[in-house]
Amino acid sequence: MKKYLILFACLLVQIASLFAQDTPSFIKDSLDAYVQKALTDWQIPGVAVCVVKDGKVVVMKGYGVKELGTTNKVDENTLFMIGSNTKAFTGTALAMLAADKKLSLDSPVIKYLPDFKLYDPWVTKQVNVRDLLCHRLGFETFQGDFIYFDSDLSTAQVREKFSRVKPMYGFRSKWGYTNAAFMTAGEIIPKVSGQTWAEFLKEKIFAPLEMSSTLALTKDITNAGNKATAHTVAQGILKKIAYGHIDNLAAAGSISSSINDMSHWLMAQLNGGKYNEKQVIPAGALAQTWYPHSIMGNGGHRYNKAHFLLYGLGWMLQEYSGRKIVSHTGGVNGFVTSVTLLPEEKLGIIVLTNTDANRFYEALKNEIMDAYLGLPYRNYSQGYLNAYRENEEEAAQWLKKMRDTIAMNRPSTLPLAAYAGTYEHNVYGKMTIALENKKLVARFEHHKGRFATVEPLGGNNFLATFNDPLYGIKEWPFSTANGKVRSVTVTVADFIEFTPYEFYKK
Structure with missing residues (x-):
C-alpha cells in the first residue's frame, strides 16, 4: 500500500x-x-x-x-x-x-x-x-x-x-x-x-x-x-x-x-x-x-x-x-x-x-x-x-512657450471684445465666446459644464485651455476680414478627435 x-x-x-x-x-x-x-x-x-x-x-x-x-x-x-x-x-x-x-x-x-x-x-x-x-x-x-x-x-x-x-x-x-x-x-x-x-x-x-x-x-x-x-x-x-x-x-x-x-x-x-x-x-x-x-x-x-x-x-x-x-x-x-x-x-x-x-x-x-x-x-x-x-516633456515645453507668450501681452489683431459672440458649426451647432473677468471664455451648446479659457498669443492666435483636461490645451487661430472676426478653427485633444472644426461668427 x-x-x-x-x-x-x-x-x-x-x-x-x-x-x-x-x-x-x-x-x-x-x-x-x-x-x-x-x-x-x-x-x-x-x-x-x-x-x-x-x-x-x-x-x-x-x-x-x-x-x-x-x-x-x-x-x-x-x-x-x-x-x-x-x-x-x-x-x-x-x-x-x-x-x-x-x-x-x-x-x-x-x-x-x-x-x-x-x-x-x-x-x-x-x-x-x-x-x-x-x-x-x-x-x-x-x-x-x-x-x-x-x-x-x-x-x-x-x-x-x-x-x-x-x-x-x-x-x-x-x-x-x-x-x-x-x-x-x-x-x-x-x-x-x-x-x-x-x-x-x-x-x-x-x-x-x-x-x-x-x-x-x-x-x-x-x-x-x-x-x-x-x-x-x-x-x-x-x-x-x-x-x-x-x-x-x-x-x-x-x-x-x-x-x-x-x-x-x-x-x-x-x-x-x-x-x-x-x-x-x-x-x-x-x-x-x-x-x-x-x-x-x-x-x-x-x-x-x-x-x-x-x-x-x-x-x-x-x-x-x-x-x-x-x-x-x-x-x-x-x-x-x-x-x-x-x-x-x-x-x-x-x-x-x-x-x-x-x-x-x-x-x-x-x-x-x-x-x-x-x-x-x-x-x-x-x-x-x-x-x-x-x-510629456515636449508638451510641457510647448505649454511654457505658450504661457510665456501670453505673459508678453502681445496685442491681438482686434480688441478682445470683437472676438466675443455666437459662433456656429454647420453640424455641431453653437459655441459662444464671452468676456468674463477680462478673459474670453468659450462654451459649447452640447457640452454643458465644459468650457475653454481663450487667451491671446498675439495677432489672431489664441490658446484655448479646457476646464476638463480630457479635452486638452490647443492653439486656436481666428480669421478676420475688414475689421471683423470671421471664424475660428477649434481643435480638441487627440484622445477625443484629430480633425478641426470651423465655427463661423454669426
Whole structure:
C-alpha cells in the first residue's frame, strides 16, 4: 500500500512540475513586482489583471486602489469602464442575430433602419451591416466624435448629426475608426429582436456567461457598489474626474465590467463560443467576428516578428511571432483597458486600469504574451514610459512657450471684445465666446459644464485651455476680414478627435 501511495505522491509532484513549467517565470515570480512598480511609475491608482490559459484562470488579481486618496483595494470583482472593448460584444451580438437568420450582415442598413442616412445618398444605399462593424465607411479615425462624445445629444440626435458629417475619404477606400457606426449597428438590434442593445446583451451574452456584475450602460456605474473611480494625469498631477456619459453611443463603448466577469467572455471566445459546456455564441458567429474585413496597416513590432494589422467585426487582428492575435483596446474618461486572445495558445489576457493617461495596459499585455510565447523579456513598461515622459516633456515645453507668450501681452489683431459672440458649426451647432473677468471664455451648446479659457498669443492666435483636461490645451487661430472676426478653427485633444472644426461668427 505504501508503495502505491509513494507512486501517487510522485505523480502529483510531476503534474505540479509540468504545470509550473507551463506557467512562465514572469507570471510566477515577477508579475506582482512589475505591476506594483508600474502603479508608481505611471501614477495609476488601480489595475486589474487576468490571464486565462487552456480554459483555466491562471491569474486573477487586483492591485492598488479603486480611488485616489482611499484604501479601498481593487479586487477581481471591481468594475472598470472598458470603453471600446464594448465593440466586440456589439459585433458578436449582430453576428449571433445573423446566425439566427434574424438579419443578414450583407444586407443594406436601410433595410433595418429606413431612416438611416450618410452624407452621400449613394453611399447611404450601399452601406451594409458589416460596413458599420469594421470601420470602412470612409471617415477619418474619430471623425465627428467631438460632436457626440460625452455630450447632451440623444442617440437620435447623434444619428441625425452623423448623417451630415462629410467623410474625409471614399466609401470602403480606407480604414477609419468610427464610433457612430457602431452606435448605428446597435440601433439595428431592437428592429430585428424586439430588445434594446442593452437588453439583448444582458439576456443573450451576460446572463449565460455568468457576467452578473457587468453593466451595459454608463448611467448605471454611479450606483454600482464595487467600482473603480475615473482618473487622469494632467500636467503631471493625478486627479479624479467624472465618469463619461456616452450612452448616446452605447454600442461603441459604454460597458463596465470586472476581470472576473471578463474571464468568462475570454473562456467562451477561446472555446468556440462554449461556456460551461453550453453553446452561448454560435461558432459561426464567433468566426465572423474574427474574420478580416478591413486593412488597418502593415503591422510590425519593435522587437519581434509581426505582419499585417486587420480589423474584423469589433476585433483587431494581427500576426505576431507566427500566431494569430485577436485583440482590442478601450479608452474612455478615466480608463484605458486591453483584451487579448491568442487562440492557438488558448491564451487570453485582460488588463484594466483606472487612469486614461498610461500605456501600461498595453505594456503588461505584451509582457505576458511574450512570456507565454517564450520570447525575451523586454520591459515594455519602461520603454513605453520613457517615450511617454519624452512626449510629456515636449508638451510641457510647448505649454511654457505658450504661457510665456501670453505673459508678453502681445496685442491681438482686434480688441478682445470683437472676438466675443455666437459662433456656429454647420453640424455641431453653437459655441459662444464671452468676456468674463477680462478673459474670453468659450462654451459649447452640447457640452454643458465644459468650457475653454481663450487667451491671446498675439495677432489672431489664441490658446484655448479646457476646464476638463480630457479635452486638452490647443492653439486656436481666428480669421478676420475688414475689421471683423470671421471664424475660428477649434481643435480638441487627440484622445477625443484629430480633425478641426470651423465655427463661423454669426
